Amino acid sequence: MSALNKIARTLVSNRRGILAADESIGTMSARLEKVGVEPTAENRRVYRELIVTTPRLAESISGVILADETFHQKLSNGRTFPEHLEDIGILAGIKVDTGAKPLAGAPDEKITEGLDGLRERVAEYVRLGATFAKWRAVITIGDNTPSPRAVRANLHALARYAGLCQEGGLVPIVEPEVLMDGAHSLERCRQVSTAVLTSLFEELDLMQVELDGIVLKPNMVVAGTGGAEQPTVADVARATVETLRETVPASVPGIAFLSGGQHPEVATQHLGAMQNLDPLPWELTYSFGRALVGPALEAWRGDESKWGAAQDALSEHAVANAAAR
Numbered sequence: 001m002s003a004l005n006k007i008a009r010t011l012v013s014n015r016r017g018i019l020a021a022d023e024s025i026g027t028m029s030a031r032l033e034k035v036g037v038e039p040t041a042e043n044r045r046v047y048r049e050l051i052v053t054t055p056r057l058a059e060s061i062s063g064v065i066l067a068d069e070t071f072h073q074k075l076s077n078g079r080t081f082p083e084h085l086e087d088i089g090i091l092a093g094i095k096v097d098t099g100a101k102p103l104a105g106a107p108d109e110k111i112t113e114g115l116d117g118l119r120e121r122v123a124e125y126v127r128l129g130a131t132f133a134k135w136r137a138v139i140t141i142g143d144n145t146p147s148p149r150a151v152r153a154n155l156h157a158l159a160r161y162a163g164l165c166q167e168g169g170l171v172p173i174v175e176p177e178v179l180m181d182g183a184h185s186l187e188r189c190r191q192v193s194t195a196v197l198t199s200l201f202e203e204l205d206l207m208q209v210e211l212d213g214i215v216l217k218p219n220m221v222v223a224g225t226g227g228a229e230q231p232t233v234a235d236v237a238r239a240t241v242e243t244l245r246e247t248v249p250a251s252v253p254g255i256a257f258l259s260g261g262q263h264p265e266v267a268t269q270h271l272g273a274m275q276n277l278d279p280l281p282w283e284l285t286y287s288f289g290r291a292l293v294g295p296a297l298e299a300w301r302g303d304e305s306k307w308g309a310a311q312d313a314l315s316e317h318a319v320a321n322a323a324a325r
Contacts (some may be wrong), residue, residue: 019064112138
């Protein structure tokens with residue numbers, strides 16, 4: 001077993017999942033402001049400390065994805081975030097893309113950037129304790145989207161990122177997210193997700209990425225949030241698993257679903273329903289952000305006296321998702 005394969009399997013095994021705490025400074029600041037907390041670097045640090053010091057977190061969480069700012073910050077006890085995570089038996093990950101920007105010649109579509117200098121940044125993150133990384137590509141469903149141009153550009157970049165990570169010793173989490181935004185049907189989401197995943201593995205093969213040393217982080221196959229007809233939990237589970245069977249090689253160790261803005265309980269229900277289908281060649285787990293940490297933020301709201309209640313909220317949702325596996 002290679003070192004990359006061992007890390008990838010650790011991330012998706014033993015009923016645990018991956019916690020995404022890698023919001024950009026802008027996104028995290030906006031979420032703090034929404035609950036009445038001043039969006040300073042210190043408050044972002046304190047909130048992330050609340051998350052990673054949640055008691056017994058390692059029983060449900062295998063890895064935590066951090067933003068660059070958090071990766072270089074320290075907890076109140078003087079330990080860096082990667083050092084603390086290692087202390088409690090959780091792998092430290094790092095978001096390495098620099099965000100989605102408008103794609104030239106493709107109105108309403110975006111391309112994720114961040115390849116410039118990535119080899120050097122990977123080396124630095126490994127030195128500081130990272131074992132895996134994340135890069136998110138964004139695919140939008142609309143009347144005329146996604147365009148072949150946007151799909152090809154995003155998946156090519158995603159594959160180049162994966163290759164650079166493996167070269168530098170990091171397991172790449174490969175995240176091609178087909179967004180829930182819009183009024184599209186479940187079937188439309190399935191068609192786009194199938195096309196995206198098919199193209200993704202063509203690009204990964206072209207870049208000679210070792211599939212047993214990655215974790216795939218796709219969207220679940222759901223109807224758009226503005227769709228007139230919303231599918232049942234069973235429909236989502238079946239459509240998602242059938243899409244994965246058609247597109248994902250068995251050599252991939254595990255699939256860690258993003259929540260994509262789903263309500264926390266609904267995302268958990270979908271994950272649980274998938275486990276009841278026929279045996280699958282990969283581990284199915286979760287890599288949730290808002291669905292895990294959103295309730296904790298709502299409970300905390302910057303009030304030190306609510307620290308314990310906020311950690312209880314995070315623990316409750318992490319345990320529920322581990323149980324769903």
